[in-house]
Amino acid sequence: MTDQDAAPASHETPARRSPEGRRGPVASFLRETVIILLSAIVLSWLVKTFLAQAFFIPSASMHDTLLEGDRVLVSKLAPGPLDIHRGDVVVFADPGGWLDQQAVPETNAFQDALIAIGLMPQQSEDHLIKRVIGVAGDRVASTGDGSPLTVNGVPVDESEYLAPGASPSEIAFDVVVPSGSVWVMGDNRQSSADSRFHLGEPGGGSVPVDDVVGTAFVKLWPVDRIGLLRNPGDVFADVPEPA
Known part of the structure; x- marks a missing residue:
């Protein structure tokens, strides 16, 4: 071709x-x-x-359970489907005047947006974190001389979580927790402006359950402190139900 x-x-x-x-x-x-x-x-x-929200710890009131800078995850199932118990570590909104004297960290608009959607821990500017010592109907008392607290007449040994060298209370009080409220105290008692410092206010120092965001159940940060926050149920095992 x-x-x-x-x-x-x-x-x-x-x-x-x-x-x-x-x-x-x-x-x-x-x-x-x-x-x-x-x-x-x-x-x-x-x-x-x-379900859950992360919070930033700004103060020393919960030493050594929680330190400044710790991040904790808080379950919102209690109060709610689950009950709050003695020994729980709870985050709650300021009932009024508790944070007046406490410096709070400042945030910018971007950080506020991340906090709002849950991608950044709440900076605790209007929240506190303490341990529940008494629930509704409980009679919680202290002689103020370093002796153990009594709950419904039974002394409780809090050495499991109290900060080293901390006294159960240097303030004397004797209260009955109102219905729908809890009595809260910091683990670092001598550095915690807790229920004891609000005895003369409405509620007698107790925190309304409606102000409770939830119970802290795990430490998220820093890495070397990651771990569960367990309720020391044995501390209150012998406490009878309120009369």
């Missing part, structure tokens, strides 16, 4: 993808990324609102 008989070579140029076609995978990737981010934000907000 001569060159003249050969089929003419094709000079057709391959079809080029339109700019819209080239953008297709990129647009799809961006769309999926946005959906994933929005889903993560919504999920984080739902978890923070209904």
Whole structure:
């Protein structure tokens, strides 16, 4: 077959993808990324609102259980589906005047947004964290001389969680916890402005359960302090139910 008989070579140029076609995978990737981010934000907000929330510890009132700078995760199932018990470590909103004298960390708008959706620990600017010593109906008392507290007439040994060298209480008091409230104290008693310092206020120093955000159940940060916060139930094992 001569060159003249050969089929003419094709000079057709391959079809080029339109700019819209080239953008297709990129647009799809961006769309999926946005959906994933929005889903993560919504999920984080739902978890923070209904299940658990992280908090930052700003003060020394809970030494050595919790130190300044610790991050804790708080379950919002108690109060709610679950009850609050003696020995629980709880986070609660300021009942009024408890934080007047306490310096609180400042945050910017970006940090406030992260806190709102649950991606950053609450800075505790209007919350406190203490241990529940008495629940509704309990009679909690101290002679103020370093002797053990009594709950419903039974002395309790708090050495399991009190800060080294801390006295059970240097303030004398004798209270009955009102209905719908809890009596709270810090583990570092001599550095904790807790229920004892609000005896003359409405509620007699007790905190309304409605102000309780939840119970702290795990330390998240720093790494060398990660661990569960267990309720020392044996401390109150012999305490009878309130009359």
